[in-house]
Amino acid sequence: MSDRPPLTRRLIAVRVIVVLTAVLGLNYIVWRWLFSVHWSAWWIAVPLVIAETYSLIDSLLFGLTMWRLRVRGEPPAAPEGLTVDVFITTYNEPIDLVMRTALAAREIRYPHRTWILDDGNRPEMRAAAEAEGIGVITRSADWVGMPRHAKAGNLNNALLSTDGEFILILDADQIPVPEILDRTLGYFTDERMALVQTPQYFTNVPESDPLGSQAPLFYGPIQQGKDGWNAAFFCGSNAIIRREALMQLGIARYAKEVEVGVRKALRTARTVLEEARENLEPGQDRIAEALDAIEHDVKRAQRELARGVALFDVTYRFQRRVDSVHRELVEADLDAVAADLAIIAELEALAEDPIDTLAGISTEALDRIAHRQWSPLGAVDAVRALIDAVDVGRAGEAQPIMPLATISVTEDMATCMRMHTLGWRSAYHDEVLAHGLAPEDLQTMLTQRLRWAQGTVQVMFRENPLTQRGLTITQRLMYFATMWSYLSGFAALVYLAAPITYLTIGVLPVQAFSVDFFVRLIPFLIVNQLLFFVVADGRPTWRGQQYSLALFPTWIKSFTSAFGNVFLGRDLDFAVTPKVKREDTGPRWDLIKPQLWAIGLLVAAIVIGLVRIAVGQANLFGSLFNMLWVAFDLLIFSVIIRAARYRGFEGDPAPEPAVAMRGAS
Helix, strand or coil: CCCCCCCCHHHHHHHHHHHHHHHHHHHHHHHHHHHHECHHHHHHHHHHHHHHHHHHHHHHHHHHHHHCCCCCCCCCCCCCCCCEEEEEEECCCCHHHHHHHHHHHHCCCCCCEEEEEECCCCHHHHHHHHHCCCEEECCCHHHCCCCCCHHHHHHHHHHCCCCCCEEEEEECCCEECCCCCCCCHHHHHCCCEEEEECCCEECCCCCCCCCCCCCCCHHHHHHHHHHHCCCCCCCCCCEEEEHHHHHHHHHHHHHHHHHHHHHHHHHHHHHHHHHHHHCCCCCCHHHHHHHHHHHHHHHHHHHHHHHCCCHHHHHHHHHHHHHHHHHHHHCCCCCCHHHHHHHHHHHHHHHHCHHHHHHHCCHHHHHHHHCCCCCHHHHHHHHHHHHHHCCCCCCCCCCCCCCCCCCCCCCHHHHHHHHHHCCCEEEECCECCEEECCCCCHHHHHHHHHHHHHHHHHHHHHCCHHHCCCCCHHHHHHHHHHHHHCCHHHHHHHHHHHHHHHHHHCCCCECCCCHHHHHHHHHHHHHHHHHHHHHHCCCCCHHHHHHHHHCHHHHHHHHHHHHHHHHHCCCCCCCCCCCCCCCCCCCCHHHHHHHHHHHHHHHHHHHHHHHHHHCCCCCHHHHHHHHHHHHHHHHHHHHHHHHHHCCCCCCCCCCCCCCCECCCC
16 A cells, blocks of 8 residues: 555645745745845844744745645544553543543443553542443552653553553543544554554633644644654554554663663773773783783674674673683782772662663763773773673663653653654544643643653754664654754744844844845745645644744743753753643733743834834834834734633533544545
8 A cells, every 4th residue: 555645636736835935945045145144243144044044944844744745534444353452641630530531431432441540549549440440550569769751651561561452542631532443443454553643632722722722733734744754653642552563662672772781881891991901010911811801802792792693692791701800800909909999889880770871871971980090800890890780681660661762751752753763654543533621721831832842852862863763764854843843942032133133223134125135035935824824724823823933932941951951961840731720810921921021122122113213213114124023023922911811711621522524635
């Protein structure tokens, strides 16, 4: 079966507009760099053209996503006889909310088992579930004192406690319709299909959607576009996953992480031995021979790894050889033992958390180990400790196999990307099959968006898709496009600063507001918006465009905090998104101080611009153009004012009984 979506008239139109967008955008940005940058005002001119370049790349990635927009339509019939576990993840959500979802899950028509994964281990939750014949899974004793990994850890624990061929994952507030498995299991007749993702739709959102909760562009054209490139990804809920794919992923990742640790240990071991040899005194021929023997074994172990010899065999033989040499050296080098005990103890402590610690240990730390002035026996002990630290039992984790990724505060994207590297497939089924609850206040919404962004940026830093083996070029770009979009906060700062700078002090970031400038810029902007209009196919996209700019402080914080976490070892302020409405305390202006400052500066810029026009200090055409720019920014920011004033949903949040197909044309 071909993976290429059929060429409908809509898809042909999309491709024509994508080509026009690319041609006009490249024509504009090349001209800007070569002929239009106002270098005498480089401090604003260069950031502006960089921001414009960022936006063009964003547009090109969006166009590539839309190039193979795939509308799957009616799904294949679900095969009979499959075994399915339905997982409902919860931590501290109200029991009645969780039970409402669980009872709906129990009524799913396709035969299955329903489980509540209660990470809060609440007796009252267990009692309520068991009274309705619903299973409850909590963390085993193995997790005591171990890293918990939030939702990913909860799911990983449940995976090893169940055996269904397929898993339907639901958040605690996502109420499934009875047909959800009948409408999705048919895709798995493709034996390489690992994941089917369905939309997340919320019933407690007014038509105006002041918090931008529904995301119709993402749960629609964007996921459909990624689906066309076999890159539709897991969104954490409302997805069905093949257990075989997850378990293969867990085993493959475990083996890879062990191998990374062994390779690092062997590289450091060679340097340790070289340092020890330099510290030998004349006449220590026996010790020199022993060190040479170990170095020979290090090189042999590295060659065996390169040939694909089993890790266990390589490390076992090497450890046996080092133990033998160690016994020979004990008699010859007793005097220097005491000086090495402290640092050896630190190395042996790695065995408490072998894979995560050794595989992730900094280059600087390994350099300090490698270049210390080692005594010969101390060097051998250090080598032995380094290799022993890579323990195939993974003693630093509650369980050795972790199928769902634990490298970020969101488990979904990284897990799906890893499955794609192993050659598995995914599908996006554009039909609302579960009804959830969206945040009902600004603080909860900001908490949720920050966590999503932080998780995405963490994945970009730790496992950049552009460098992942096993992904096609377009799959790499599809994942990177999502990560790239979260850098928009920095571009937003420049887009705010440029018109303010011109209107207040008259500094122009371009050479001139000439005909050449507008004849290149305006067509590109029009065609770019036309692309959004065509791919949306009637879905509202304006709210999403507003929030891409209005939440610029959140996007910047997600980048800086994720950078600090990944590279500087700082903790993230992780928080579970509340599923209940907070107490009404009035508008939370304190949550949007940066946006309020931006609004104030934009308004002030217009006032100052008008004054400068009145006294003849400003170019009328240039000032009017920048005032229109400022007015557009203010229109964008108006959504955050509405969000701060939003008091929550007033209607009935009960899910609609009908199951409507979205985007089926």
